[in-house]
Amino acid sequence: MTDLKWKLLHSEYIHKGPWATLRTDRCEMPDGRIMPDYYVLEYPNWVNGVAITEDGKILMVRQYRHAAGIVSLEIPGGVIDGDEAPIDAMRRELLEETGYLFEDIELTATIYPNPATATNQTFCYLAKGGKKVQAQDLDEHEEIIVEQYTIAEIKQLLADNKIPQALHCTALFYGLSKLGVL
Structure with a gap:
């Protein structure tokens, strides 16, 4: 089976709040391509x-x-x-x-x-x-x-x-x- 998971290279927080936090991740895809700015929202469960x-x-x-x-x-x-x-x-x-x-x-x-x-x-x-x-x-x-x-x-x-x-x-x-x- 092909590995589809990205490798996290760096994370940086843009905003931290009680209900939502926004960060940007720099990731490497399995084929070596770099995803420079992937935005992720962190919410509580x-x-x-x-x-x-x-x-x-x-x-x-x-x-x-x-x-x-x-x-x-x-x-x-x-x-x-x-x-x-x-x-x-x-x-x-x-x-x-x-x-x-x-x-x-x-x-x-x-x-x-x-x-x-x-x-x-x-x-x-x-x-x-x-x-x-x-x-x-x-x-x-x-x-x-x-x-x-x-x-x-x-x-x-x-x-x-x-x-x-x-x-x-x-x-x-x-x-x-x-x-x-x-």
């Missing part, structure tokens, strides 16, 4: 989850996404804090964004949002049996509306291209597949 309540409804969140300029229908999720375990981050995000507590949570997939330009992974979960235990506990700049849908409604929203976040569509595919409803 993320979690998202298909969250099903104890009465069988899927929790969705609606929020504004400034970069795209859209109000987006999504599944709950967010950034993994520091050395937090992904499953703990998922449990925390579910509780913060929806007020629902989930004990039955399983990993369905680990994906790369954009491996061509970004370093991070997203851990996708299926959470079942959620119980409302508190009000939302949102971050300072979060405004999230929680909505509930049946599995049939989610399948129709996907078919109608009404869930625009690609990572969330992927997690929904894995979650619905795990449930055996695709």
Whole structure:
């Protein structure tokens, strides 16, 4: 099999921020060609989850996404804090964004949002049996509306291209597949 991996020769940071860091890499390709400026975004890892309540409804969140300029229908999720375990981050995000507590949570997939330009992974979960235990506990700049849908409604929203976040569509595919409803 042909080795396709590039050799890293040099990295230089252009910007370091809490949510995104940009660096430029100088790399040597397997055939010896040099890639002088390959831009790489370093993001923290993320979690998202298909969250099903104890009465069988899927929790969705609606929020504004400034970069795209859209109000987006999504599944709950967010950034993994520091050395937090992904499953703990998922449990925390579910509780913060929806007020629902989930004990039955399983990993369905680990994906790369954009491996061509970004370093991070997203851990996708299926959470079942959620119980409302508190009000939302949102971050300072979060405004999230929680909505509930049946599995049939989610399948129709996907078919109608009404869930625009690609990572969330992927997690929904894995979650619905795990449930055996695709």
